[in-house]
Amino acid sequence: MTISRRSFISGIVAGSAAAGAAFASDRANAAGLCSIPTKWDQTWDVIVIGAGGAGFAAGITAKEAGAKTVVLEKMPFPGGNTMVSGGGLNAAVEADYKAAGVEDSPQLHAKQTLAAGDYRADPELVRMLAEGAPKSVEWLKKIGVHFRPGIYQIYGGLWPRCRNPEGQSGSDYIKACVQYAKKISLDVKTGHKVTRIIRQEPNAGRVLGVEVEIDGKKENWRAMKGVVAAAGGYAANAQMCAFFDPRLEKLNTTNQPCSTGEVLRSIQDINGLAVGMDYIQCIPWTAPGYKNVADVFQAIEYTIFVNKEGKRYVAEDNRRDVIRDATLAQTDQTVYQVTDVVGFEENNKFYNEMNHAALKNGTLFAADTIEELAKKVKLPPEVLKKTVEEYNAMVDSKKDPLGRTAKMLSHKIAKAPFYIGPFGMCRHHTMGGARIDAKARVLDREGKVIAGLYAAGEVTGGIHGTNRVGGNAIADIFTFGRIAGKSAAEG
């Protein structure tokens, strides 16, 4: 969806506490936002907006709690970003960390998540995320997801507590959700775009339902118990991101085109509070001017990043925001991932097809020596050779002047063939969004609950703080999706 700069700015203003209730009320009245339909086209107990991971978790939970539930999805197919995600899920599951010989607990998970988000996240929501994640793993198994054995430290994950479904990607979650939804007769309607959330008054009263666009025609659907917003983030909306962080406008995105943020703006239109809108995460993906990318950085212990000068410029196991800022400061905002055959094979456990395609489409190169490798992408061969030698020496000394942790100084780049591929920063995840409480109820600008409105997943804010830990989004969507579905069914 494209939005005009004017309407978007008015959306931001309406969402700001300084704007005051009167202004929002006038604007909402002027835009017809508070008009209550004279007739409802359909009536449900619970209406869920969005058929990604959070929406399915909410819909399934509400339906199983006995509520007449529908999930509305604007795209012709369900899945959202959840479907294209790597599927990495952080959870301190006792049996898993004990089997891996890793020290862990939900308390440690919460502590690290709070610190990684610079303490801007709500500690209660973070506690719920960490304690709820192992239960989400169980819930996913119950609906038919099979996990690969073992845990690892995902890129930006900061600790080895991540697992993936057998098929290695988020499509496993969506396949299981779709099948389970069929089994319990949960209605999931694709091609249904929510264009407005209907509240009794713009600043007061209950949320009554939604306006939904089907084949260009608008209808009003009533939700007797609650509306759950699970419409994902806004990283595909370059303009919306650029208003909050102008550096990001020209970057590519990893997101599906559906991540445009209009449901979040509808929440703001009815006085919902949005927080952390300028916390926008980037990750390594297609370099500026490229259409494809290789991914040999998920298993980060096997990979180093170098700039066009052939030098490392950041600790590769650092926080995602630190890597974003460091990468955006490099020549042409283009850098390179370097690994050897061992790292290539390890990363291919996640991105096998993509990496083999990358070898053909000019986004990954292989060579038997580091000097030859450098020549393939026009880096200074002697400098790259020295960089790799220095890095290998750090694996022995366990000390990196850039601060890579000893745990991640575990594998030398030593076994030919060697691999190199360009990458840049892409808009990936929006940490900001609708502020919720512990029952996933959306709060207004005075911090009061908006009755009848719940939210879960990337559309929310306040769970990750300034920087989302890799693997925590999948934990978030299934944990808070289940909470929102339960709360909505209770009305």
Ligand SMILES: Cc1cc2nc3c(=O)[nH]c(=O)nc-3n(C[C@H](O)[C@H](O)[C@H](O)COP(=O)(O)OP(=O)(O)OC[C@H]3O[C@@H](n4cnc5c(N)ncnc54)[C@H](O)[C@@H]3O)c2cc1C
């Ligand atoms: C390439 C990629 C890889 C990732 N890998 C990982 C990973 O390994 N681990 C991890 O933790 N996180 C990962 N993430 C992040 C994670 O996948 C997302 O944060 C998460 O899936 C969001 O889930 P969601 O349910 O909130 O939103 P989504 O899954 O995006 O679903 C939202 C749905 O709402 C629909 N929608 C939007 N607006 C409307 C509307 N107006 N009306 C009706 N429907 C609407 C959308 O079409 C979409 O289907 C990755 C993201 C990407 C893009």
